[in-house]
Amino acid sequence: MSFTLDEVAFLAAHTFDHDLELTPKTQLKDVEFLRGLYGEHARAVAELLQARRSGKLPAHWLADATSVQQATPPAVASFRAQHLAALGVEFVHDVTCSIGTEGALLRTARIDYVGSDLDASRLAMARHNVPDGWFVRADALAPVTNSGVVVADPARRAGGRRITDPAKLLPPLPDLVAAYPGRPLAIKCAPGLDFSEWDGGVDIVSVDGGVKEACLYTPDLAAARRRAVILRDGHTDIVTDAPVDPPAPGEPGRFILEPDGAIIRAGLVQHYAAREGLWQLDEHLAYLTGDRLPTGTSGFEFIEQVPLKKLKAALASYDCGRAEILVRGVNVDPDQLRKKLKLRGPAALTVVVARVDDGLAGSAAGSSRQVAFICGPRVSSSKV
Incomplete structure (x- = not known):
């Protein structure tokens, strides 16, 4: 609900320094506390405090719930x-x-x-x-x-x-x-x-x-x-659409990573790959691979590539008890897959499930199959 002009004038004329939880659970209690101090302006004060708590704007700014969103x-x-x-x-x-x-x-x-x-x-x-x-x-x-x-x-x-x-x-x-x-x-x-x-x-x-x-x-x-x-x-x-020679897709290198969402949305995956010395796992997938992680990124160290139907046995051989499951281009629900895998053991791994073409997973040219790339846990470029 937007503020009235009277409420804006009131908020601009006062400072507020209250350590309130301002959660759905405490809303009634918090508003009652503010009503005792600010009367009819209590709702506006509560909304302002909530907006400022978002951290999106300078602390002295005025904003209602919708405008800060x-x-x-x-x-x-x-x-x-x-x-x-x-x-x-x-x-x-x-x-x-x-x-x-x-x-x-x-x-x-x-x-x-x-x-x-x-x-x-x-x-x-x-x-x-x-x-x-x-x-x-x-x-x-x-x-x-x-x-x-x-x-x-x-x-x-x-x-x-x-x-x-x-x-x-x-x-x-x-x-x-x-x-x-x-x-x-x-x-x-x-x-x-x-x-x-x-x-x-x-x-x-x-x-x-x-x-x-x-x-x-x-x-x-x-x-x-x-x-x-x-x-x-x-x-x-900044990654631009300046002309590049796109790297050919290929087998996994040391690391697998997903580019920043801005790169994917802008359609610049190949441009980024060319700049960073990476290549795609498959021309239809945004996932990239290479022998290093670009500065400021994170990814997964590649271990093994297996057909999806052999994933359960492969993870069991690594004593995997926890797995981050990422799915691209395949109609697989990660939560349901995790239940089917019945993971047990101390190791934490990452699994990228995808469909790859043109023999990248041993399939015949022109065909495709679902594969799983087994990797280590997520690691940042600063730690490898």
Whole structure:
């Protein structure tokens, strides 16, 4: 539930330092405690404290439960601001500004900023959060500026379901483009969006292993047609679609690993493999293999490859009592498979179950079979 303007004004005028659990189990007790201190504003205080506990935003910011869920992670907004600053962008109009996440990082990058939104409560919070930005109430499809880069974040869900068709975003992508003819655009979308027909660049961005968004750039803002941007532990790694000679799939090397989700979503598995001296286990699988783990990644040390029907006996021979089971391209439920394996013993292993083609598992050319790659437990590149 969004805050009223009165609640936003109250929250902005006070500081709150309460060590409350704020869990579903303690909600009634916590709200009663806050009601004794803040009366009719107790619900808003509780929601603000819960939003701040998410850790996504600065401690002094104002946010309600929905806005903090929808807010662009600061690391992602910071990367975009740095990208725009490097292009020489001096002014941005954020037409779906919400509580000002983009604005704060754009101002840090010394880019002038106007934010607009239809929600008066969100605008009031944005003015508190980004005091050196300019904010105006306006529809995203009704321009209030006539120059600069336009940043937009259309609603990605409708009726509780994620939208994958650009034409069904709220507002629709074609309508946004039509509303700002000739303007440079950066449009934030869900990473599962079908962007195959977008005539520009697409950045798929992940933070600490979780894919967060796809950002669609018009050609004048694009660094490449496709990029995977991996933000992890304060470091940035970028994989682009620059032409490469894709490595041929082959037998497992010393390690098996799954690339970051941003690389997979961007369709850049082969580009990443070529850069890192890796190769695919099969041309249809995102799993890679090689004799080392790239810096900052984790994977599994390969032990043995067996047909799936011989997996139980193979694991028993290793005294395996615990197994992380990963499945790709095969209709196998890991939990059900684990029950069938009846694991007993002290060893912890990893099993990658997949379908491989072209004789990679001893099958005839043109055929395929289900195989299991038995590996050691997950290990990071810093420990091998």
